[in-house]
Amino acid sequence: MTSLFQRRLRATVKHDNFRKKLSTVAFVFIGFCAFWAIGFTDFLFEVDFKDFEWPPYVDVREQVVLQMLGDRPSYIYQNDWLDYTTIMEPTCAFNRLTRRKSLLIIVKSAPHRLQNRDAIRATWGKMKQFGNFRIRTIFVMGKMSTKESETYGNVLEAEHKQFSDLLIGNFIDGYRNNTFKVCRLNYAWSQSIL
Ligand SMILES: *[C@@H]1O[C@H](CO)[C@@H](O)[C@H](O)[C@H]1NC(C)=O
Numbered sequence: 001m002t003s004l005f006q007r008r009l010r011a012t013v014k015h016d017n018f019r020k021k022l023s024t025v026a027f028v029f030i031g032f033c034a035f036w037a038i039g040f041t042d043f044l045f046e047v048d049f050k051d052f053e054w055p056p057y058v059d060v061r062e063q064v065v066l067q068m069l070g071d072r073p074s075y076i077y078q079n080d081w082l083d084y085t086t087i088m089e090p091t092c093a094f095n096r097l098t099r100r101k102s103l104l105i106i107v108k109s110a111p112h113r114l115q116n117r118d119a120i121r122a123t124w125g126k127m128k129q130f131g132n133f134r135i136r137t138i139f140v141m142g143k144m145s146t147k148e149s150e151t152y153g154n155v156l157e158a159e160h161k162q163f164s165d166l167l168i169g170n171f172i173d174g175y176r177n178n179t180f181k182v183c184r185l186n187y188a189w190s191q192s193i194l
Pocket residue numbers: 170171172173174175176177
């Protein structure tokens with residue numbers, strides 16, 4: 001009788017020890033997950049921004065914080081596309097795209113390339129539908145320089161009136177502003193010309 005009781009007692013103690021260990025492990029695990037979820041582990045193991053430095057050697061952390069707070073960067077980059085808005089946008093007059101089964105073709109162009117644009121409009125740019133897919137082709141560019149607009153006048157406005165397929169940024173179209181054109185993709189997307 002006694003021995004049976006003792007054995008049971010020992011088993012219970014063992015069981016309790018096991019449960020204690022298990023709960024400790026679970027506690028540590030949950031704690032770790034919590035730290036991970038709130039980003040504390042990232043903070044502990046983060047690598048200094050200095051390790052990723054490249055010209056123009058700005059304080060990256062400061063810029064990231066500003067960005068996260070929704071503020072402007074304190075350093076103005078060469079290609080700070082936030083500086084520029086659009087002066088002409090394509091409209092949906094001819095072919096409204098839907099979120100599904102649509103293809104938006106964005107052609108990087110330049111103000112004086114009217115003939116090239118017309119060639120595209122007359123050939124593959126004509127296609128508005130392929131199978132179930134709606135297709136739309138737009139041209140993205142900067143505005144004319146003062147000299148160019150003196151020479152050509154308001155031709156872009158007329159072109160836009162006719163085709164509604166120009167996306168023109170408020171920056172002078174030049175080689176070094178090329179990046180802006182690509183950034184306009186983002187604009188096209190966010191403004192849902194789709
Ligand atoms: C880029 O656009 C800006 C703003 O219009 C202009 O001041 C600058 O001259 C342009 N750069 C080039 C290379 O055209």
